[in-house]
Structure formats: structure tokens, C-alpha cells
Amino acid sequence: MxxxxxxxxxxxxxxxxxxxxxxxxxxxxxxxWTSGGEAxxxxxxxxxxxxxxxxxxxxxxxxxxxxxxxxTLRARVTAGDAPTxxxxxxxxxxxxxxxxxxxxxxxxxxxxxxxxxxxxxxQRFSKYEGNWVAAPxxxxxxxxVWANKAMLDxxxxxxxxxxxxxxxxxxxxxxxxxxxxAHGGQAWQDATMFDGVVLSVGGVExxxxxxxxxxxxxxxSDQMVEVFNRMAVLRGFVDDNFSxxxxxxxxxxxxxxxxxxxxxxxxxxxxxxxxxxxxGVDFLCFRTPGTQGSVxxxxxxxxxxxxxxxxxxxxxxxxxxxxxxxxxxxxFNVVKGSVPARTDVPNDAFDDCGKKGMAELAEASASGSxxxxxxxxxxxxxxxxxAMYDVITAHFxxxxxxxxxxxxxxxxxxxxx
Amino acid sequence: MAQPSSDTDFRTRLQDWIPKLxxxxxxxxxxxxxxxxxxxxxxxxxxxxxxxxxxxxxxxANYAKLWNLSAWWTAVVNLAIFSTxxxxxxxxxxxxxxxxxxxxxxxxxxxRPIYLYPMALSFIVTGTAWKWIMDPxxxxxxxxxxxxxxxxxxxxxxxxxxxxxxxxxxxVWQTSGFVMAMFLAGLRGIDNEILKAAQIDGASNFSLYxxxxxxxxxxxxxxxxVILAHLAVKSYDLIIALTGGGPGRATELPATFMYSYTxxxxxxxxxxxxxxxxxxxxxxxxxxxxxAELKEKK
Numbered sequence: 268m269x270x271x272x273x274x275x276x277x278x279x280x281x282x283x284x285x286x287x288x289x290x291x292x293x294x295x296x297x298x299x300w301t302s303g304g305e306a307x308x309x310x311x312x313x314x315x316x317x318x319x320x321x322x323x324x325x326x327x328x329x330x331x332x333x334x335x336x337x338x339t340l341r342a343r344v345t346a347g348d349a350p351t352x353x354x355x356x357x358x359x360x361x362x363x364x365x366x367x368x369x370x371x372x373x374x375x376x377x378x379x380x381x382x383x384x385x386x387x388x389x390q391r392f393s394k395y396e397g398n399w400v401a402a403p404x405x406x407x408x409x410x411x412v413w414a415n416k417a418m419l420d421x422x423x424x425x426x427x428x429x430x431x432x433x434x435x436x437x438x439x440x441x442x443x444x445x446x447x448x449a450h451g452g453q454a455w456q457d458a459t460m461f462d463g464v465v466l467s468v469g470g471v472e473x474x475x476x477x478x479x480x481x482x483x484x485x486x487x488s489d490q491m492v493e494v495f496n497r498m499a500v501l502r503g504f505v506d507d508n509f510s511x512x513x514x515x516x517x518x519x520x521x522x523x524x525x526x527x528x529x530x531x532x533x534x535x536x537x538x539x540x541x542x543x544x545x546x547g548v549d550f551l552c553f554r555t556p557g558t559q560g561s562v563x564x565x566x567x568x569x570x571x572x573x574x575x576x577x578x579x580x581x582x583x584x585x586x587x588x589x590x591x592x593x594x595x596x597x598x599f600n601v602v603k604g605s606v607p608a609r610t611d612v613p614n615d616a617f618d619d620c621g622k623k624g625m626a627e628l629a630e631a632s633a634s635g636s637x638x639x640x641x642x643x644x645x646x647x648x649x650x651x652x653x654a655m656y657d658v659i660t661a662h663f664x665x666x667x668x669x670x671x672x673x674x675x676x677x678x679x680x681x682x683x684x
Numbered sequence: 685m686a687q688p689s690s691d692t693d694f695r696t697r698l699q700d701w702i703p704k705l706x707x708x709x710x711x712x713x714x715x716x717x718x719x720x721x722x723x724x725x726x727x728x729x730x731x732x733x734x735x736x737x738x739x740x741x742x743x744x745a746n747y748a749k750l751w752n753l754s755a756w757w758t759a760v761v762n763l764a765i766f767s768t769x770x771x772x773x774x775x776x777x778x779x780x781x782x783x784x785x786x787x788x789x790x791x792x793x794x795x796r797p798i799y800l801y802p803m804a805l806s807f808i809v810t811g812t813a814w815k816w817i818m819d820p821x822x823x824x825x826x827x828x829x830x831x832x833x834x835x836x837x838x839x840x841x842x843x844x845x846x847x848x849x850x851x852x853x854x855x856v857w858q859t860s861g862f863v864m865a866m867f868l869a870g871l872r873g874i875d876n877e878i879l880k881a882a883q884i885d886g887a888s889n890f891s892l893y894x895x896x897x898x899x900x901x902x903x904x905x906x907x908x909x910v911i912l913a914h915l916a917v918k919s920y921d922l923i924i925a926l927t928g929g930g931p932g933r934a935t936e937l938p939a940t941f942m943y944s945y946t947x948x949x950x951x952x953x954x955x956x957x958x959x960x961x962x963x964x965x966x967x968x969x970x971x972x973x974x975x976a977e978l979k980e981k982k
Contacts, residue, residue, distance in 0.1 A: 338947040345736065362735055362950065452931065508821040510842045510931050650734070653949040657755060657933060664844055664932035675754075682752060683949075 292582035293322035296569075297343075298354035299336045301329040302515045304537025308603035315589050315598075321582050326350060344368055349572035351583050355401065357392050357645035358652075360570050364395035370571040370580070372399040375587045384609040386632045389566050392645065401568035402590040403608035405600050406628055409532040409565065409640045410463035410558045413518070413539065414551040418445065418527045426553055430467055430497070433556040437504045440527040447504035449526035451512035454656040457498075457663045458642035460530045461655075464497045467557025471636045474563070478646040479639065481684070487677040495662055495669035501530075502663055510664075521550070530555060532565070532643075536604030536620055545618075552620040554627070561636040562627055565643035566608060654683035722963065729960045733952035746957040755933055756958065759941040762848050766937065767916035769852045770859075774912055775905070777856065778863025783893065785864070786871045796868070799861040807858065811925025814854040815841070844934040847927055851919075851935055854926055859915065863908050870904030871897065906973065913969050917962055938962050 294316065300309050306327075313323045328336040333356060340353055349368065363369055376382065376399040385393065385403060393401045412433075414426070419436070422443055427433040437447035450456060465474050469490045476485040485491070506526070509517075518538040520526040529535060536552065544550050554560075569590055574580050589595055596607035601616050606624045610632075614622050631637040639645025644652055658679050662672040729747070732740045750756055781799060785792055802810065817823045818841040828836035840846035874897060882892055920939035927935045929944075938958055946955025 334948045341735070341947060366736055453928075507839075507842070508819070511928055649948070649950045653944075661932045664934075666844060666932055666934075682749060683951075 292576070292578040293324050294351040294579075294582050294586050295324040295326055296352050296354075297326040297328065297336055297340055297350040299328055299330055299333045300354065301327050302538070304541045304602070304604065305534065307541065308537065308599055311599045311602060312590065312595065315595050316586060319585055319589065321585055344572070349574075351574060351579060352569040352571055352586055354404075354567055355570040356565055356567065356643050357639060358648045359644055360392055360401050360568060361395060362648065363570060363572075364400050368572055369395065369400040370573045370583060372402065372571060372584070372587050375399070375584050375591075379588060379591055381591060384611050386608075386610060386628075386637065388564065388632065388637045388639065389568075389608055392566065392639075393568055401570040402587040403566045403568045404590055405596075405603055405605035406564050406566045406608055407532045407534055407605045407643075408562045408624065408628070409459050409642060410466055410555040410561070410563050411531065411533050411535070412551075412553055412555055413521055413529045413531060413535050414553070415521050415524060415527050416547075416549055416551050418524060419551070426551055427556045428559070430557040434500060437528060441504055445524075446506040446520065446526040447528060448501060449517040449520035449529040450501075450505040450509045451514050451517045452505075452510035452660075452664070453513070454660040455642055456514055456517075456531070457660045458652075458656050459532060459640075460501060461494070461498065461659050462563045462640050462642050463530060463555035463558050464494050464501075465641075466561050466563060466638075467555060468494045468497065471561050471638055474561075474638050478641040481647060481651065481680050483677050483681065486680060487673050491673040491676065492669045495672040498659070498663055499669060502665070532640075533604050533606075533620070533624060537602065540602075540604065540618070546620040552623065560631070560634075561638065562631040563638050563640040564628070565640040565645045567605075650683040651680055654679040725956050725959050725963075728952060729956035731953055731956075733956065735950040735952070737952065742953070746953040750954050750957045750961070753954075755936055756938075756941060758933060759936045759938045759958075762935060762937050763917065765848055766852055766855075766919070767913060769849070770855050770916050771909060771912045773852070773856050774859050774863045775908055777860040778908065779867050779898075779901075781860070781864040782867035782871055783897075785868060796865070799864055801861065802858045803862045805858065807919075807922040808925045810854055810858045811922045814850070814857070815926050818850055818853075841927060842931055844931045847930045847934045851923060851926055855916075855919065855922055858922075859912065863912070866908055866911075867901060867904050870901045874900050910969065910973055914966055917966055938965075 298309065300306060313325075316323055326339075328339050330336060333354070336354070337359060340350070343349055344363075355363070360369070381399065382390070386406075389403050389406065393399060393403055418440065419426070422439050424436045424439055425432075427436045440447040450460070462478075465478060469477070473485060473490055476482045477488075477491065514531060514535070515538050517526075517529055518531065518535045519542075521529045522539060522542045522544060533552070536546070539546070539550050546552055569586070571583050571587060574583060591609065593607075593609060593612045596609050596612050597616050600607045600612075601618075601621065604621070606621065606628050610629060614625050617625065628637070641647065641652060641655060646652075647655075655676065658672055658676045661667065661675075662669070667675065728737055730741050730743065732738050732742045785795060785799075789795075818838065820826065820837075820839045820842060823838075825836055825838045828834075828838075841850045878896060878900075879892065882896055887895070918939055919937055920943065923929065923935055923937055923940050929936055929940055938961070942955050942958045942962065944955075945951045945958065
């Protein structure tokens with residue numbers, strides 16, 4: 268007698284057949300968001316993807332400016348095993364796109380209508396030759412000052428609005444015995460301050476000529492010497508132990524009443540929020556005095572690397588869609604301290620500093636004063652950026668004076684191009 | 685009979701061939717991964733590589749750019765300072781410790797491993813620990829201040845001019861024990877008869893060491909020099925852990941320079957050129973040594 272498969276076996280076989288079709292891929296994500304506030308922000312994306320049954324393989328590589336992560340990425344891509352998505356800044360995305368390693372996201376972009384809602388200054392980095400290659404997550408800006416309100420109130424200092432007032436305020440704090448400016452002596456942090464100082468000396472025009480167009484006349488001009496003079500003034504207000512300190516430890520100095528000001532991008536806000544501080548009550552956030560009205564931005568984008576497996580490609584498209592959804596943009600940026608990359612996200616969930624940031628971003632984008640941050644790879648390519656880092660950090664550490672620094676800047680940029 | 689003799693022949697031939705057969709995979713791997721990639725790097729140093737390898741040749745342009753970079757000159761000067769101090773101080777300390785330990789003291793068995801322990805640590809651990817010790821805010825200077833000696837200053841690690849000497853301190857601490865072990869082995873190999881004969885002739889202890897023992901340790905000196913020199917040229921992890929490149933770029937060394945230019949700055953051509961220069965430096969030390977050693981064997 269023939270053995271027909273019994274009822275149980277048939278049901279089992281049917282279950283196996285259908286459930287395997289519903290299995291979704293994992294995405295492997297390389298990033299350097301390892302500090303407390305940043306990791307909490309990334310969890311929002313992780314949870315969001317897990318509701319779509321997409322697994323998350325985390326690949327964090329610490330290092331505030333992302334250098335170590337980019338090196339790891341290079342090794343993985345050369346080995347032929349690129350991660351699904353990589354956190355990347357500005358010109359690095361373009362460098363990888365030139366090598367032909369990035370996936371094409373046009374389908375997702377068209378379906379979700381990205382072209383209409385992402386500012387043009389950001390699209391310049393998310394697209395290569397008209398094709399979408401990366402999904403922007405947020406917009407950070409680097410010309411912010413974070414201040415300890417209690418300390419300022421105690422010394423009777425008002426929020427400074429001009430550079431001179433800022434210097435006078437820092438002097439008052441220094442005279443009272445506390446550290447005026449909390450700073451970490453790493454090259455990218457010196458350069459982050461540099462962004463704001465360039466804007467404060469010459470405005471958007473000077474910044475565009477010097478940092479983006481790399482005009483040697485602008486780089487060696489008297490205005491640049493003035494920039495370096497101002498950096499030397501800032502150097503006089505940091506404490507003796509600043510060399511090599513991490514940025515979040517500098518923020519901790521302001522949070523713990525040891526220092527009054529920190530010039531840092533708005534990712535520092537995440538540290539303040541995580542420590543339970545309230546904007547406007549415990550700490551103040553304002554643009555670097557002299558740069559009001561302009562925004563030097565950097566946008567974290569997830570660059571999608573070309574995958575061969577169709578299931579992986581599908582997961583990648585899902586991730587891109589999830590990143591750009593307005594609900595996720597709002598939830599993520601509230602925790603991270605940055606501003607959404609879409610201009611149509613409602614600002615109800617954001618705190619006061621976030622609302623200020625969103626309004627200023629829209630204003631700057633409309634008036635053409637939204638410039639890419641040099642310190643974070645949005646003004647020029649990596650070789651030039653690092654050459655500038657060298658000069659800025661050497662000058663900040665006292666190796667030469669302002670005039671020599673400007674001359675060195677011209678030479679360094681010329682050699683790196 | 686023909687059968688057994690050809691059998692023996694085959695066995696003898698096999699016995700000749702087996703060692704070569706067993707060693708050949710390692711030899712092949714070494715030829716490819718060491719020498720093959722050295723040649724690949726030399727090729728890249730003449731190419732226009734930026735972020736990923738590129739095979740268009742550009743002649744000596746990368747070398748010209750390399751020698752025009754002030755960071756490279758800093759690295760070369762730092763290497764000269766670091767390697768000279770490192771080699772001389774390590775040798776001096778190692779020799780002194782070895783001679784002292786060789787005096788048939790009671791605690792030799794205990795002291796010897798204690799001096800060797802630093803070598804068991806990785807350079808990263810050494811670098812991190814010494815970074816904390818030498819940090820003015822949390823290390824030695826702070827401790828002295830807390831103990832009451834408030835005018836004590838030790839800010840070398842934050843000073844652009846003096847930072848390279850802190851690297852020397854950490855590196856010497858790590859390797860002196862190893863050099864001591866090498867000299868101890870050399871001292872144990874010296875024939876006692878010669879020393880006894882010299883003592884009968886009335887040689888003082890000091891001139892005994894100066895004129896007989898130290899000249900007889902020449903092979904140990906040479907080995908120590910070669911090992912220390914190559915450790916100095918390839919120092920990377922110690923610098924990164926200790927100073928991260930130094931205040932600004934004050935403790936840049938060729939190895940850190942090569943890494944930053946190849947990977948962080950997307951200038952693989954210049955990084956490869958600096959690697960070739962490092963190779964030539966090591967070859968300049970190793971080749972005379974090898975030549976001298978191989979000549980003697982004849």
C-alpha cells in the first residue's frame with residue numbers, strides 16, 4: 268500500500284514553505300555613534316527596523332571624527348564584503364561613489380518623494396551624478412556655543428552676541444577661577460571651533476572662498492591671520508589639561524559646573540539632555556557670536572553599499588525608507604540633538620534648542636547662508652581637510668604664530684590637492 | 685639485488701625531499717605575503733593611488749611630495765631622536781642589569797623575571813599606563829602635589845618639544861628587561877678560565893669587564909642593536925596609545941605617518957612612498973649585518 272503523507276506532515280511542510288518566504292534579511296551597519304547620547308539615538312532606528320522584522324548587526328568603531336570607522340570600511344570593501352549601510356559624512360560619500368561601490372536608491376527616493384523635502388545643500392552630498400546613493404539622517408551644525416547658565420548668572424554675564432562680548436565673558440569666568448572654555452585637544456575639535464571663527468571673521472562669502480573654493484588669496488589673507496589670532500585667544504581660555512581630551516568629557520566639564528562654555532556641534536546637546544539638564548534653565552545654546560544667521564552644517568548620511576543578494580537589497584531599501592520617514596526623523600533627532608534632514612517634519616517633539624536649530628536651518632537654507640562644515644568633511648575632500656587640520660592644530664598648540672599659520676595653510680592646501 | 689638497492693635509493697631520496705616539502709608551504713607563503721607585497725607596495729609608491737589602489741604610474745612625484753611635507757621631516761627627526769636614545773639607553777641599562785645579576789647574588793631567580801615582566805605587556809597597555817602616569821592632571825605631578833610638593837612639574841607629555849622623550853621613557857621601560865636577558869645569556873657563555881687567568885694576572889674587576897667581558901659580548905651587542913633598531917622603526921602602537929601623535933603632531937613617527945596618509949587622508953601613493961623609505965632604512969641596517977654574519981660562516 269502506498270504511504271501518503273499524513274495530515275501532520277502536510278501541515279508541517281506547508282508551514283516550513285511559507286515561513287521561509289517571510290524571513291527577512293539582516294542589515295549590517297557600520298558607524299561611530301558610541302557615546303551615551305548617540306547610542307540611545309541609534310536605538311530608535313534599531314527598534315524601528317525590528318518592527319519590520321529586519322535584524323540589526325551592529326558594527327560600531329569608536330572615534331569621534333569617524334577616522335577609524337572609515338579605515339575599517341576600506342578594509343571591508345577591498346575584501347569584497349561591504350557592510351549594508353555605513354554612516355558617512357559629505358565628501359567621503361562622493362569618494363566612494365566615484366569608486367562605483369554605492370547602491371542606487373532612485374526607486375525608493377521617487378516613491379517617497381525625497382527630492383522635494385531634502386535641502387539642496389544636503390542633496391549635493393546624497394546624490395552622485397543625479398542618482399541617490401545615501402539617505403540623510405540628520406543635519407548637525409558646528410557653530411554652536413553651549414553655556415552653563417548657573418555660572419553665567421552667578422557672575423552676572425549676559426548671553427554674548429558679538430565676538431568682543433564673548434571674549435569679555437570668557438575673561439570674567441577665567442578671573443573667577445573656573446575654566447572659561449572646555450575643549451578637547453584633538454585635531455577635529457580644534458577644526459570644529461575653526462569653522463565658527465572663520466564665519467565670525469568674514470561671513471559666508473569669506474568662508475565660501477577660503478574653505479570651499481580653496482582660493483589661495485583668501486587662505487593667506489589678513490582675514491585668515493585674524494582668524495588664527497582669534498584661535499590663539501581661545502587657546503588662552505582653555506585649561507592646561509585640554510590635550511587629547513574627548514569631546515564628551517569636555518561637555519561633562521560644562522555640565523558639572525567646572526567650565527562655562529564649550530564651542531561644539533549640536534551633538535553635544537545629547538550629552539546635556541542625557542544628564543537631565545533642561546535647555547534655557549540649566550544650559551544655554553546659541554550660535555558662535557559673530558555667526559548668527561549662518562549655519563555651518565554636516566549631515567550624517569547612511570551610504571548604502573551595493574549588495575549582490577536580492578534579499579539584502581530589499582532590506583537595504585526598507586532601511587532607507589525607514590530612515591527618511593518623518594516619524595523616525597522626528598524621534599531620532601530629538602534624542603540625537605540634531606535637526607531632521609527633511610524640511611517637512613513638525614517640530615512639536617523638539618526642545619527649545621532643537622526648535623531654534625530647525626528654524627535657523629530653514630532660514631539659512633532659504634537665504635543661501637547654509638555652508639558645509641570644513642571640520643566634518645562638508646567643504647572639501649579628505650586630503651585637503653586633513654591638511655587644514657594639521658595647520659590648525661599645530662597653530663593651536665603653539666608651534667607657530669598666526670601669520671606663519673596662514674602662510675602654512677596656503678602651502679598645505681596646495682600640496683594636498 | 686636490484687630491488688632493495690633502488691628501494692634504499694628511493695627512501696634516501698624521500699628523506700632528502702621531505703624536509704623541503706614540509707617547509708615549502710611556509711616558504712611560499714612568506715615569499716608571497718612578505719616579499720610579494722613589498723614589491724606591490726614599491727609599485728604603489730610610484731602610482732597615483734588615493735583612496736584605493738590605482739595602477740597609473742607617476743614616476744617620483746609621490747617621493748617629491750613626501751619630502752616636501754613638514755610632517756614627514758618631523759617624523760624623520762623624531763625617529764632619529766627616538767631610536768638613538770632608545771637603543772643607547774636600553775643597551776646601557778640592559779648591560780648594567782645583566783652584569784649586576786651575574787654576580788651570583790641570592791635573589792637572581794626572582795629578580796630576573798621581575799625585570800622581564802614589562803616585555804610581557806603589549807605596547808598598547810604600556811602606552812596607556814604611562815599616559816596616565818605622566819599626565820599632569822591625574823598622574824605623577826598630581827600625586828606630588830597631593831603629597832605636599834606643590835612646585836613639582838612634569839608636563840613633558842603635553843609639551844610639543846619634550847613629548848618625544850616621554851615615548852623614549854615608556855619604550856625603554858618596556859624593552860630593557862629583554863636586552864638584559866640577552867646580555868645575561870651572553871655573559872653565561874663566557875669561559876670562566878679566561879676570567880680566572882686574567883684575575884691571576886692582577887686585573888681589577890673593572891678592567892676585567894672593560895677589556896675582556898664586554899668585547900666578548902660583541903655578538904650580543906649586535907643582536908641587541910638589530911632588534912632594538914627594528915623595534916624603533918616600526919613603533920606605532922606605543923605612539924598611538926601614549927600620545928596619539930603628540931600635542932599637535934609633535935610625536936609623529938614614520939609608522940604613524942604612513943598609516944595616517946594611507947588610510948585617513950586617502951593618499952595611498954604618499955603612504956606607500958613613506959613605507960618604502962622605512963624599508964630602505966631597515967635594509968641599510970640589516971644588510972651589512974647579514975653580510976658580516978654570512979661571511980663568517982664560510
